[in-house]
Amino acid sequence: MPIPVIMPKFEMSQETGQIVSWYKKEGDAVKKGEAIFSVETDKVTMDVESPGEGILAGITAKEGESVPVTTVIAYLLGQGESLPASGAVAAAPQPEPEKAPSGAAESKPAVISSGAATPVAQRMAVANDLDLSAVQGTGPNQTITKADVEAALAQRSEADGKVRATPAARRIAREEGVDLDQVAGSGPRGRVHEDDVQKFVSSAPQTTLQAQPATAVAASSDYEVVPLKGMRRTIADRMVASYQSAPHIMFTMSIDVSSLESLRKRMNEQAARRGEDKISMTALLTRAVAWTLLRHPRLNSTLNGEEIRQYKTANIGIAVALENGLIVPVVRNVENKGVAQIASEINDLAKRARDNRLTPAEVSGGTFTISNLGPFGIEQFTAILNAGQAGILAVGAVNKEVVVIDDEMVIRPIMRMTLSADHRTVDGAVAAQFMADLRSAMENPDLLLY
Numbered sequence: 001m002p003i004p005v006i007m008p009k010f011e012m013s014q015e016t017g018q019i020v021s022w023y024k025k026e027g028d029a030v031k032k033g034e035a036i037f038s039v040e041t042d043k044v045t046m047d048v049e050s051p052g053e054g055i056l057a058g059i060t061a062k063e064g065e066s067v068p069v070t071t072v073i074a075y076l077l078g079q080g081e082s083l084p085a086s087g088a089v090a091a092a093p094q095p096e097p098e099k100a101p102s103g104a105a106e107s108k109p110a111v112i113s114s115g116a117a118t119p120v121a122q123r124m125a126v127a128n129d130l131d132l133s134a135v136q137g138t139g140p141n142q143t144i145t146k147a148d149v150e151a152a153l154a155q156r157s158e159a160d161g162k163v164r165a166t167p168a169a170r171r172i173a174r175e176e177g178v179d180l181d182q183v184a185g186s187g188p189r190g191r192v193h194e195d196d197v198q199k200f201v202s203s204a205p206q207t208t209l210q211a212q213p214a215t216a217v218a219a220s221s222d223y224e225v226v227p228l229k230g231m232r233r234t235i236a237d238r239m240v241a242s243y244q245s246a247p248h249i250m251f252t253m254s255i256d257v258s259s260l261e262s263l264r265k266r267m268n269e270q271a272a273r274r275g276e277d278k279i280s281m282t283a284l285l286t287r288a289v290a291w292t293l294l295r296h297p298r299l300n301s302t303l304n305g306e307e308i309r310q311y312k313t314a315n316i317g318i319a320v321a322l323e324n325g326l327i328v329p330v331v332r333n334v335e336n337k338g339v340a341q342i343a344s345e346i347n348d349l350a351k352r353a354r355d356n357r358l359t360p361a362e363v364s365g366g367t368f369t370i371s372n373l374g375p376f377g378i379e380q381f382t383a384i385l386n387a388g389q390a391g392i393l394a395v396g397a398v399n400k401e402v403v404v405i406d407d408e409m410v411i412r413p414i415m416r417m418t419l420s421a422d423h424r425t426v427d428g429a430v431a432a433q434f435m436a437d438l439r440s441a442m443e444n445p446d447l448l449l450y
Contacts, residue, residue, distance in 0.1 A: 002084060003052040003076040007039070007061070009069040010360045014041050015120045015146050016066045016139075018230060019073075020356075023047075028056050030076060038356070042234035043363050044327070045356035052076050058083045068118045068139045117144035124149045151191065165192035172197040198225070231325040242387045246303075247423040250382050253435045255415045255442050257398055260284055263445050267339065276340060281398070282318065282372050283343035288441040289393060290314035290334035291448050293368055296434040298426050300367050302388040308425055317366035317386065318346055320353045327353050328386065330366040374398060380416040390425040391434075394418040 007017045017039040024036045035047040036056065054076030061073040075083055117125070117132055121144045125132050135152045137144035163180040165173070169192045173180050176197065183200045185192035228236060260281070267279045293300035297310040314335050317328035329349035334342060352358050368390070371383045374397040383394040394417065401414040417438075421431040441447050 002078075002081055003054060004072040005036070005051065005056075005074040005076065007067045007069050007071045007073055008048055010039075010041055010046065011043065014069055015118055016068050017041055018066045019061050019063050020045055021063050022059065024056050026057060026059050030054060030056050040230050041360070042231070043360055044358050046359070047357075050076065054078050054081075068143050068145055071139070071143070117149075118146065120146045121149045124153075151187065163192060164190060166194060168194040169197050172201075176201045194225075231322075231327075235325055238387050239384050242385050246385050246387075248382075248385060248420050249423045249426075249428060249431060250418055250420050251428075251431050251435050252380065252416060252418040253439055255417060255439050256403070256412045257281070257415050257442060258412055259445055260442050261398075261413055271340065277344050277347050279339055279343045280346065281374070282370070282395075283339055283346055284445070285372070285395060285442070286316055286318065286331060286334055286342055286346065286370060287337075287339050287448060288438060288445070289316060289368065289370060291441050292434060292438040294335055295437060296430065298430050299391040299421065299434050301390045301425055302367065303390070303422060303425050304388065308390075311367045313367075315365050315367045317363075317369040318349065319369060319371040319383075320350050322354060327358065327363060328366060328369055329353055329358055329362050330364070332365070369393070370395060374415070380418060382418050383420050385420055385422055389422070391419055391421045391431070394420065 010017075018041075020038040020040050022037045024030055024034075030036055030050045030053065032050055032053045034050045036050045038045055038047050055078075057075050057077050059074045061067045061071075067073055077083070117135075117137070118139070122132070124130070124146060125135075130149065130152060132144055132149075135144050135148050136142070138148055139145045163183075164185065164187075165180055165183075166187070169183075170180070172178070172194055173183070178197055178200060180192055180197075183192050183196050184190075186196050187193050226232075264279050264281065264284060271278055293314045293316075294312075297312075298308075300314055301308050301310040303309075313333050315330050315332045316334050317330045319326055319328050329352075331337075331342060331345050331349070337345075349358070349362065352362075366386065366389065369383075369386045369392040371392060372395040373381060374395055377397050379396045379399065381394050381396065383392045385392050396416040396418075398413045398415045400411050402409050403412050403414065404410075405412075417435075419431055419435055
C-alpha cells in the first residue's frame with residue numbers, strides 16, 4: 001500500500017516545518033533512507049530521509065511553505081499503486097484531550113470546526129475560551145494552526161468598528177499615507193495584511209493617498225521586502241524576550257594573551273606534525289571558560305521559572321554566524337576534554353552549522369555562551385543573553401597595545417572581553433570575580449592543568 005511521507009517533528013515545541021527544497025520531484029524513484037527534502041524549523045535546517053522505497057507522488061507542500069507537523073505531504077507508490085482516494089494530503093489524527101484528574105474541575109473543551117486543529121492551536125483556544133468553529137484554518141485541508149488562533153485572538157481584541165489589520169499593515173499604511181478603510185483585506189474575516197496595503201499603494205492613483213510630509217519615507221518600489229520568518233523570526237523574538245525580561249549587567253576586562261598565544265603556537269606546531277586540526281584562540285578560550293565556570297556555578301546556570309539550576313558540567317555554546325542568521329551549537333562537558341578535542345569539535349560543529357546539518361540536540365542544552373567577533377576585527381562589543389542562561393561572553397580581536405608593566409612601557413597582545421550576566425541570577429561581585437579568575441586562567445594557562 002502507499003507509504004505516506006509526513007512533515008516530521010524534531011522538537012517537543014515544534015508545531016510546523018517549512019519546506020526549504022525538494023531533492024526529488026514528482027514521479028522520481030526513491031530509495032529508503034535517501035534524502036528527499038529539507039525542512040527548516042525555528043532552530044535548524046535538516047534533511048528528511050525517505051521512509052521507504054517507491055515512486056514519489058502526490059506532493060502538495062511547495063518550497064517555502066510551512067506545514068503542520070505530522071501532516072502527510074506526499075506518498076511513495078509501489079508498482080500498480082495509486083494515490084488514496086481521499087487525496088494526497090491528510091492531517092494527522094489529533095490526540096484525545098487528557099481527562100482531568102479525579103476531583104479536579106474539568107476544563108472547557110475547545111469547539112473544533114470541520115477542519116482539524118493542531119494540538120498547540122487547541123490548547124491556545126481552550127486557554128483563551130475561543131470557539132474554533134469560527135476560525136478559518138490556513139494549513140493543509142484547512143487545518144487550524146497556532147498562527148490562525150493568534151490572528152483570531154487579535155481580531156477579537158480589536159474594538160468594534162476599527163479596521164482589522166496587522167501591526168505591519170498599519171505601519172505601512174502610516175508610512176504611505178493610506179486610509180485602511182479603502183484597503184480590501186485578504187486575511188480571515190477581511191483582516192488587512194502588509195501585502196494588501198502594498199498592492200493598494202502600487203495600484204491606487206496618487207490622489208487617493210493622503211498628503212505626505214516632506215520627510216516621507218521611500219516608496220515601496222525603492223526597497224526589497226524580506227519576510228521576517230524562520231530563523232530570522234526566531235532570533236528576533238528570542239532577543240527581544242531576553243533583553244526585555246533579563247536585567248543585563250556588563251563587565252569588560254582587558255586580557256594580556258601573550259602566554260596563551262605562545263601556548264597556541266607550540267600546540268599548533270605539534271598538531272601540524274600529527275596532521276591534526278589547528279588550535280584556535282576560541283578553543284583555548286572555551287577551555288579557560290569551562291575551568292572558570294566550575295569555580296563560579298552561578299554563571300553556569302539557567303533560570304527556569306522559580307528555580308535556578310546550577311550545572312555541574314560546562315556545556316558551552318559557540319555562536320556561529322550564518323548567511324541569514326546566527327546559530328549556537330553546544331560543546332558538551334568541556335571541562336573533561338583536552339584543547340585539541342575541543343578545537344576539533346568546534347570546527348566540526350561550525351562547518352555543519354554552515355552546511356545546515358546540525359541536529360536539534362546539538363543546539364540545545366547549553367549552560368553558557370561565547371560569541372567571538374574577533375575574526376571580524378571587532379575590538380569590543382556587548383552581547384544579549386541566550387534566554388534562560390546566566391551569562392554570555394563577548395570576545396573581541398587581539399591587538400598589540402602599549403601597556404605598563406613594572407613601571408615600563410611594553411607592547412603586548414591585548415584582548416577585550418565583555419561579560420553580560422543576568423542580574424536576577426548573578427550579583428555584580430560574583431560576575432566581577434568570574435572575570436578576574438578568567439583573566440588569571442588566560443594569562444597563566446598553567447592553571448588549567450589544576
